[in-house]
Amino acid sequence: MIDKSLLELPGVRKLFPLLGLLAFFQAVAIAGQALFLAATLTGLWERKTMSQMAYSAFAFFAFFMLRELVNFIRQKILDKFAYHLAQELRENLLKKIFKLGPSAIEELGTGTTAATVISGIDLVENYIKLVLSKVLNMMLIPVFIWLVVVVLDWRSAIILLITFPLAIVFMILLGYTAQARAARQYESFQLLSNHFLDSLRGIATLKYFGKSKAYANSIHKTSEEFRTATMATLRLAMLNNFALDFFATLSIASVALFLGLRLMDSHILLFPALATLILAPEYFLPLREFASDYHATLNGKNALASINDVMALDENIFSELPEKVKWSEDSELKLKQLSKLYENERGVKDINISLKGYQKIALVGASGSGKSTLLSMLAGFLTPSSGSLELNSQILSSLTENKWRESLLFIPQQSYIFSASLRDNIRFYEPNATDEEVNTALQLAGLKELDLSLDDQIGAGGRTLSGGQMQRIALSRAFLSKDRSILCLDEPTAHLDIETELEIKENILPLLENKLVFLATHRLHWLPEMDLVILLDEGEVRGIGSHEELKATNHYYRELLEEMS
Ligand SMILES: Nc1ncnc2c1ncn2[C@@H]1O[C@H](COP(=O)(O)OP(=O)(O)OP(=O)(O)O)[C@@H](O)[C@H]1O
Ligand SMILES: [Mg+2]
Numbered sequence: 001m002i003d004k005s006l007l008e009l010p011g012v013r014k015l016f017p018l019l020g021l022l023a024f025f026q027a028v029a030i031a032g033q034a035l036f037l038a039a040t041l042t043g044l045w046e047r048k049t050m051s052q053m054a055y056s057a058f059a060f061f062a063f064f065m066l067r068e069l070v071n072f073i074r075q076k077i078l079d080k081f082a083y084h085l086a087q088e089l090r091e092n093l094l095k096k097i098f099k100l101g102p103s104a105i106e107e108l109g110t111g112t113t114a115a116t117v118i119s120g121i122d123l124v125e126n127y128i129k130l131v132l133s134k135v136l137n138m139m140l141i142p143v144f145i146w147l148v149v150v151v152l153d154w155r156s157a158i159i160l161l162i163t164f165p166l167a168i169v170f171m172i173l174l175g176y177t178a179q180a181r182a183a184r185q186y187e188s189f190q191l192l193s194n195h196f197l198d199s200l201r202g203i204a205t206l207k208y209f210g211k212s213k214a215y216a217n218s219i220h221k222t223s224e225e226f227r228t229a230t231m232a233t234l235r236l237a238m239l240n241n242f243a244l245d246f247f248a249t250l251s252i253a254s255v256a257l258f259l260g261l262r263l264m265d266s267h268i269l270l271f272p273a274l275a276t277l278i279l280a281p282e283y284f285l286p287l288r289e290f291a292s293d294y295h296a297t298l299n300g301k302n303a304l305a306s307i308n309d310v311m312a313l314d315e316n317i318f319s320e321l322p323e324k325v326k327w328s329e330d331s332e333l334k335l336k337q338l339s340k341l342y343e344n345e346r347g348v349k350d351i352n353i354s355l356k357g358y359q360k361i362a363l364v365g366a367s368g369s370g371k372s373t374l375l376s377m378l379a380g381f382l383t384p385s386s387g388s389l390e391l392n393s394q395i396l397s398s399l400t401e402n403k404w405r406e407s408l409l410f411i412p413q414q415s416y417i418f419s420a421s422l423r424d425n426i427r428f429y430e431p432n433a434t435d436e437e438v439n440t441a442l443q444l445a446g447l448k449e450l451d452l453s454l455d456d457q458i459g460a461g462g463r464t465l466s467g468g469q470m471q472r473i474a475l476s477r478a479f480l481s482k483d484r485s486i487l488c489l490d491e492p493t494a495h496l497d498i499e500t501e502l503e504i505k506e507n508i509l510p511l512l513e514n515k516l517v518f519l520a521t522h523r524l525h526w527l528p529e530m531d532l533v534i535l536l537d538e539g540e541v542r543g544i545g546s547h548e549e550l551k552a553t554n555h556y557y558r559e560l561l562e563e564m565s
Contacts, residue, residue, distance in 0.1 A: 027144035032063035038275035111194030127300020163251035182298035327485035338387035365536030408486035415474030419459035445476035
């Protein structure tokens with residue numbers, strides 16, 4: 001009847017004694033009002049004068065006013081309480097959403113998020129107002145009234161006692177169905193919000209491709225679904241109220257019938273009979289009031305549940321990196337079930353690796369085994385299709401954030417040459433480097449003999465370069481860059497002849513110290529220099545260990561080495 005999450009809202013539990021006390025006062029007022037009304041009417045029936053009855057008429061009026069006053073005070077308290085609680089809830093929710101960040105909103109749906117913050121909170125506010133007082137009234141008032149009726153006329157009290165549980169059982173039965181319907185209604189409301197907002201945001205594109213009409217139809221369809229769900233809920237609500245009213249009226253009518261029969265036979269006095277008759281509808285009233293608002297509260301209940309779902313989300317999963325990553329001795333990176341599958345089902349699958357501190361890691365495997373795919377994910381240029389990463393205990397779904405990319409240097413398998421001067425091409429990672437520094441970098445990459453000046457245009461429209469020259473330009477970018485602590489190198493020397501490669505390797509090796517280095521390679525001579533070798537085969541890890549370890553234990557690795565040599 002009253003869900004736990006409501007009780008867990010701040011201040012709700014404290015409000016209960018107060019609302020209970022008000023319900024008690026209301027019960028007293030109802031009883032007093034009924035008793036004095038009955039007394040006044042009985043007196044008039046016995047031909048007493050109005051002035052003789054003034055005292056009890058006044059008492060009736062006083063209880064009537066007390067009842068209204070209690071209602072008024074309760075309403076005020078609840079309005080204020082619900083308003084403040086809703087505000088607090090909205091603030092917390094917004095804070096949470098900001099912390100979760102854009103990818104979480106993407107996941108939840110922009111429309112759903114907006115609908116939850118705007119109308120969801122209103123529904124919860126209404127829910128709090130309605131449900132708190134009505135539940136307490138329903139639990140306390142009928143009991144009190146029934147006790148009064150017992151004293152007045154125990155036979156009527158028995159009728160009331162028997163019919164009450166019947167009404168409740170019926171209501172609970174219908175209530176369960178209503179709950180399911182309301183949940184569906186809320187779901188289709190969220191769907192509609194998402195659908196509408198997404199279409200609105202993409203309206204320019206939709207119009208451009210002439211698809212706006214089709215989308216209008218689909219929005220119409222979604223809103224029709226929402227309408228149907230709403231009507232179904234309403235129908236049930238009507239049925240529920242009808243059933244309850246029917247039971248209550250039946251019960252009151254039986255009480256009235258028996259009272260009338262006994263009055264005619266003079267088995268009961270007019271006063272208790274009248275008072276019982278007036279109290280009988282009051283006995284059912286709190287239940288009917290609860291039922292009539294029950295469906296309105298269900299939406300609030302669902303909204304509260306979806307707000308709680310958002311509040312319970314783990315911020316780390318969606319969070320952005322707090323600052324630029326500086327890889328250090330204590331840094332840790334874990335890949336957990338990381339996969340990237342292309343449409344053709346190729347790629348890499350279920351990679352689990354834990355890395356700590358400065359390490360030089362080689363990625364080896366036959367052509368097509370997934371080296372470049374894994375490296376591109378590590379470099380933040382590919383989004384994994386499943387799995388997660390943990391960077392210094394922060395959970396991430398990908399490394400595609402700029403803060404990660406800005407900390408690393410990536411030489412892809414096909415190095416990219418911009419249509420710009422040689423100088424600017426080399427200063428790619430360090431735009432402020434001096435010519436002297438650029439020249440040193442060129443020297444280290446073995447590009448000195450190239451008959452080019454720093455001002456010469458290369459790339460599209462400029463001088464054409466060979467594969468080996470382009471690769472060396474990419475390498476000189478690496479030589480120039482100073483404070484990038486993560487290196488992702490995809491076959492950095494593949495296009496070079498073996499003599500040049502060995503020469504440049506001597507320059508590259510110092511560059512790999514005190515960093516986290518991933519190097520995908522086909523060349524055997526790199527492997528003894530590395531701390532760790534990851535052996536890939538058809539997108540899966542076939543072995544991890546040092547070169548020596550793998551050579552000693554891994555049959556597949558030995559085969560691969562033979563092919564490579
Ligand atoms: N963009 C893509 N679309 C579809 N499939 C792809 C794509 N890129 C790579 N693949 C496939 O994924 C698998 C892994 O490719 P990847 O380029 O990662 O291998 P690799 O080990 O780097 O190979 P190589 O040694 O030839 O560079 C291969 O089967 C490849 O055909
Ligand atoms: Mg590759």
